Amino acid sequence: MLLGRATPLVPERARITLSDALAPIYAVVDAPLRGLRGAARAVREVCALQADNAQLRLENERLRHWYDVAMALDAENAVLKANLHWVPDPKLSFVTARVVADAGGVYARSVLLSMGPHSDVRRGEVALDASGVAGRVTEVGTRSARVLLITDMNSRIPVLLEKSRARAILAGTNSPTPKLLYLQDGAHPEEGERVITSGAANAFPSGLLIGTVHYGPDQQVQVTPAADLGRLEIVRIFDYGLDGIVPPESGLRTVAGREAAAGAGD
Numbered sequence: 344m345l346l347g348r349a350t351p352l353v354p355e356r357a358r359i360t361l362s363d364a365l366a367p368i369y370a371v372v373d374a375p376l377r378g379l380r381g382a383a384r385a386v387r388e389v390c391a392l393q394a395d396n397a398q399l400r401l402e403n404e405r406l407r408h409w410y411d412v413a414m415a416l417d418a419e420n421a422v423l424k425a426n427l428h429w430v431p432d433p434k435l436s437f438v439t440a441r442v443v444a445d446a447g448g449v450y451a452r453s454v455l456l457s458m459g460p461h462s463d464v465r466r467g468e469v470a471l472d473a474s475g476v477a478g479r480v481t482e483v484g485t486r487s488a489r490v491l492l493i494t495d496m497n498s499r500i501p502v503l504l505e506k507s508r509a510r511a512i513l514a515g516t517n518s519p520t521p522k523l524l525y526l527q528d529g530a531h532p533e534e535g536e537r538v539i540t541s542g543a544a545n546a547f548p549s550g551l552l553i554g555t556v557h558y559g560p561d562q563q564v565q566v567t568p569a570a571d572l573g574r575l576e577i578v579r580i581f582d583y584g585l586d587g588i589v590p591p592e593s594g595l596r597t598v599a600g601r602e603a604a605a606g607a608g609d
Contacts, residue, residue, distance in 0.1 A: 437581045438462050440488065445575070451517045452495035453481070454575055456488045464488050467546075467585070470578045475552040475569030476500075476540065477578055488580070492572055493553065494521055501543035502553055502566075506536050513538065513553060513566060519573070520557060520565040532556040538566050548583045 423429075440456040454477075458464060470477045470490040478498065482489035491498055498515035502523070509530035511523040523532070536556040542549030554568040 433584065435581055435583065437579045438464055439577060439579050441577055442575045443487075450481070450489075450491055450495050450497060452492040452498075452515065452572075453478070454490050454492065454578075456490060456578065456580075458484075458486055458488050460486055462488075462580075464580050465582070469547060469551070469581045469583060471551070471581060472570045472575060472578050474571065475554060476547075477570045477572060477575060479547075480580060490578065490580075493568060493570075494519060494572060500547060500553065501541045502538050503541035503549070504530070504532050504536055504556070505539050507532060510541055510543070520559070520567055523556075523564040523566060526564065532564055534558060545585050548585065 438458070440458050440462070442454045443457045444455040445453070464480060464483055466480050466483055468480045470479060476493060478490045478492040478495075480488050481491045493500060493513065493515055494517065495515040496517045498513070498521070500513040502511055502513045503509070504511070507530060509527045509532065511526045511530075513521050514524045515521045523538075526532075534556060538553040538556060540547040540549055540551040540553060552569050554566040554570075557565045557567045559565045
């Protein structure tokens, strides 16, 4: 200590010299230690793999069980459909489009889609993302279309509570969570209960997932949409062949088409 106080450079040089001398020794000693650490890590990974393998075997057994159940139900369903002379649903057609904007127009909650010139999209068709209903088409151009989201205050959708089978109207509020109106008397939706389209008025097909029930701070029955409406990027526009909401242009196009056909026939 006295030497360090008198000449500070001497202890520093001694430390450096000692470190230079011990560095090769440390390197030689550290090599087997690295091997031991690697071996211990390998043992831990093997134990983890054994646990994962046991979990995968259990899940595989469960999947096999539910696969057998699904196959039995599918066979039973086919027999019942044959006995009932079931008429299968028509094959659906859809167009995939990219969302390019989410503002503008006369609606507060809508998105603009970039469409191809021959997409053949009509007003009133249903827009879905990967999780549920996003809205329906309200405006159609030659290369774009606008979708009114289910959260817009102008949106009204007949819905059905999947568990209680109570009917209601889903009304947008310009907020992230629309609300349920005109619930049947005595209906008390459960928190988290699924809300699907009812198919009433032939406006939406039945069975499309809207979201789940959520009670707001004032105990008002709201619905958390299944679709990620805040980050829509890709949507699919489905043509279900419904005429519950007939666009005004469709009637004009039909009349014009008939006149053109009549003129061609003459």
